[in-house]
Amino acid sequence: MENLVVQSNDSYAALHAGFHWQVPAEFNLAEVCCGRWARDTPDALAIIFESDSGCRAQYSYGQLQRAANRLSNALQRRGVGRGDRVAIVLPQRFETVVAHIAISQLGAIAMPLTHLFGADALEFRLRDSGALLAIADEVGLPLLQALRTQCPSLQTLITVGGQPQGEHEVCWMAALQAEPARFTAVQTKADEAALLIYTSGTTGDPKGALIPQRALIGNLSGFIASQNWFGFDPAEPGKPSDAVFWSPADWAWTGGLMDALLPTLYFGRTIVACQGRFAPEKAFELMQRHAVTHSFLFPTALKAMMKAVPQPSKRYQLKLQAIMSAGESVGDAVFTYCQKQLGVMVNEMFGQTEINYVVGNCSRFWPARPGSMGRAFPGHRVAVIDEEGKTCPPGVSGEVAVHRRDVQGALDPVFFLGYWGNQAASKAKFCGDAGNSWCRTGDRAHMDAEGYFWYEGRSDDMFKSAGYRIGPGEIEHCLIKHPAVANAAVVPKPDAERGNLVKAYVVLSPGHFGSAALVAELQDHVRAALAPYEYPKEIEFIDALPMTTTGKLQRRVLRLQEEARARLKGLRAKRQTRELLAQD
Structure with a gap:
């Protein structure tokens, strides 16, 4: 959706100067992440699945679309419509992707919830969102069954595995087999809500960030840059890509969903879904087995891999082209390890659920500096501001903020719509005029003369x-x-x-x-x-x-x-x- 094809000798400044957002009036995640590929390249591999139990499977874009069509029909039959919230309590697996595509086709709002949540965390989110229906596997199902009486809006549970109980629960396979594989998707506006992702609160209850369909467009410049163009070759734009993506990040969080799953599907590539606990050796084996080329790995994961396998090239044949990391600084040791032992420069990134993928590195087009958050990705106007909302000069500490409009004056599509049912918190997130304002991140940093941000800590208690x-x-x-x-x-x-x-x-x-x-x-x-x-x-x-x-x-x-x-x-x-x- 953006003009990202540049020559390899272009500078960082040239990337920003030549960048323009192209946001259509109508936009839908299901169409761009699956529908168009199911029509054009139905046999292309979309999902490679494996679990710790030994289960393995592969699914094409055509298979993904047909399953999503059946689920859309099943959801519609059970009263789910435009704007309704549907909870997805599933780990990395094929059904999780099907659920997201099916919900988006209805114009409904997907609410991903980690299966690690306990009863209190699940109950609050289900009650606060007014979720109409929930989809869960055998891990999350018992909790949801126990919470149904405390969540009056929750009418139906669809079980992926596990045993349905009562008239308000239905088996996933039975529900899909009863429906046709054709469905006419609704046309959604780019500004319509697509996702409801709850963020942990510093005080009080968590807040539900309402994410629009267009936010995926806002993520793409950062995704492509941090993944070193994700298999694209600017010198040969038409050259086929062998890109295969994998990340252990839970798809219930922004990091797994918006930094990994949806951008990979947007470009019609293959993503590996691994259901199970992270382990360093298992991570290397998986990347070798599936010829993973691109990955998002937290610094904690990289540190564990470095300690467990100091010289991976002696044990594994890897095809890594890029690694993005976020959440904290990777540090010099991990940065050097990835460069010397894995053959890639780690691209660190910074973002939030509300405004994701706004700052980071792209070692292919500008130098990555260990310990730095990176520079503002193309299409995003990011600065360090003081308490009055004024931009701080280089070297002066302040709060990282993202402007509603990019350097070209166009509205940045990455922004969330607001916090669910919490206008006061939504208003407090911004400073300045409504259409010309800064969005505060709550993170303190300073920016050097070259535009690199250096993290200092939270303004609040996160x-x-x-x-x-x-x-x-x-x-x-x-x-x-x-x-x-x-x-x-x-x-x-x-x-x-x-x-x-x-x-x-x-x-x-x-x-x-x-x-x-x-x-x-x-x-x-x-x-x-x-x-x-x-x-x-x-x-x-x-x-x-x-x-x-x-x-x-x-x-x-x-x-x-x-x-x-x-x-x-x-x-x-x-x-x-x-x-x-x-x-x-």
Whole structure:
């Protein structure tokens, strides 16, 4: 949808100057990611699936379209129409892709939910969104069955595996087999809602970011750049591509859905769906087996791969052409490992669910600098601004923000529509006039003279742990539900492996006393209600939390305390090393 064919000697400035968005009035994810390929190249390979249990299968674009048509008919028969929310509680598998295509064909709104969510997290999102129908596998089904009475809008469950119970549940295969393989898709406007993706809240409940159909167009310049043109050769535009994409990122999150699955299908390429836990050796074996050329790997995954297989070329024959990474800085060691051992330069990227894929690197057309977030991708106007919304000069710290309009003055299609049912939060995300405003990211950074952004931290209390974006509010609420907890604060604890660990400071209720057994009990309490990556890896019991005079929790005080402890620990380790060396 954009003019991205350039000569290999073009500079970064030339890329921006020659870039123009081309956003049609009507646009639909199902059509551009499947429909057109099913008509033009129906036998082209779309999905390669495998699971830890040994199941393997391949699906063409034609097969994908026929299955999606049957599901669209089945959903329509059960009352799903334009604008209705449909929850998808599935991991990486063929049915997940079918669900997204089928829902988009109806003009309905897909709400991807990770199967890692516990009861509390699922219930809130289902109730808040008013989801009409949910699709789940045997892992998520029991929770959804238990929650149906608490979610009055949820009328039907479609089960992918598992055993349907009652008249409100139906088997996936039975539902599809009862429907024709033809369906006339609705025509949607580019500004119509396509996805509802919930982000973790720093305080209070998570917010549902409403993503329009056009947002995929806004993602494409960053996707192509960070994937080093994704198999396209600017010198030979018509040359066939052998691109095969894989990422362990969960398709329920923006990183897996908008950074991997949908852009790959948009270009009619093949994506590998692997259902199972990530493991370094398994990742290398999978990439070799399927000749993976492009990937999105979190820094945590890359670090694990580096430690497990220091010299992959001695064990595996890989065809990697590009790796994109995001969530935290990969660091010099991982950057060098990928360059020397994998033969690719890691392109780091920055974005949010609300405004994804806006800053990053493309080693093919501008130098990647280790530790930098990169530069603004073509089509996006990104700056560091101060509290008044004014652009900061190079080297001055401020908040990363993305402008509604690009450098050409055209509206940037990457923007979300707003937060579901939360106008106040939607308004607070922007500063300036409605059509000429900056969207605040909440991330602090400074920009150097060459346009590279250097991350400094969150303006609020969000943080990243092992690539996951963590909001303390939901975890604190969960902890406080336990009878032993009077109050709680969640902050990041610096960690060399994960970037940060989730740490909770807990004030106990009268009559309760801190112990190792209580720590384990509280950890299990959070793990059961939320996602596994959200439970506090460390819990410290204290008499009182730091508060402002108006009664607001000062997480910043605890965060700084953890950072100071980490520095002191590092200094002690260095001193001990010097003493040992002196003894030798």
